[in-house]
Amino acid sequence: MPTRNREGHRRCSLAVFPGSFDPITNGHLDIIGRGLSVFDEVTIAILVNPEKHPLFTVEERVAIIRETFPGEDRVRVDTFSGLLVDYAERVGASVIVRGLRAISDFEFEFQMALMNRRLNPRIETVFMMPAESYSYLSSRLVKEVFQLGGKVRDLVPAVVERRLREKYGSVPPASPPPRRRGRGRVR
Numbered sequence: 001m002p003t004r005n006r007e008g009h010r011r012c013s014l015a016v017f018p019g020s021f022d023p024i025t026n027g028h029l030d031i032i033g034r035g036l037s038v039f040d041e042v043t044i045a046i047l048v049n050p051e052k053h054p055l056f057t058v059e060e061r062v063a064i065i066r067e068t069f070p071g072e073d074r075v076r077v078d079t080f081s082g083l084l085v086d087y088a089e090r091v092g093a094s095v096i097v098r099g100l101r102a103i104s105d106f107e108f109e110f111q112m113a114l115m116n117r118r119l120n121p122r123i124e125t126v127f128m129m130p131a132e133s134y135s136y137l138s139s140r141l142v143k144e145v146f147q148l149g150g151k152v153r154d155l156v157p158a159v160v161e162r163r164l165r166e167k168y169g170s171v172p173p174a175s176p177p178p179r180r181r182g183r184g185r186v187r
């Protein structure tokens with residue numbers, strides 16, 4: 001919803017939704033949808049972290065997210081490195097949106113929100129809860145389940161499922177290797 005400043009000029013509310021998005025899940029989409037119901041624009045900001053070894057490169061994650069939101073001009077995709085609050089300030093966002101799935105998320109998120117507030121009190125963190133059906137969903141679990149032959153269809157956008165297939169090849173059913181009997185050497 002556009003707000004107006006003291007002079008009556010229209011001002012857009014911009015929220016940054018930061019994360020690794022390796023890959024984006026339906027839980028993230030849920031939070032983005034909720035963000036759009038409160039803010040004019042949501043910028044999905046992918047952290048570029050050279051110390052992490054993601055499955056998808058930053059470029060792949062940008063492309064995946066762009067493909068997930070075709071023609072949605074209120075959703076932007078960007079990358080950042082360094083401090084999140086500095087990035088938010090730079091792009092003119094006054095809000096950081098984070099999803100809270102369960103109490104277990106709370107401690108880390110609370111710590112991060114307070115540190116970000118200390119670093120830049122002008123940027124507010126807003127927590128949003130995804131639908132309960134996504135409360136167990138994480139990018140890490142999606143990758144693990146897919147790699148082991150499990151279905152991820154209702155957990156990620158179709159483009160992610162396709163990209164996972166391209167990355168891992170067609171995943172064999174998750175059956176354990178045959179057990180060797182006798183005294184033959186195991187290699």
Ligand code: PNS
Nearest residue numbers: 018019020021047082083084112115116
């Ligand atoms: O999806 P993730 O991995 O939970 O996202 C974590 C993220 C990117 C939000 C967080 O690591 C972050 O903001 N990193 C940027 C560096 C920074 O600002 N650190 C201080 C935050 S207290």
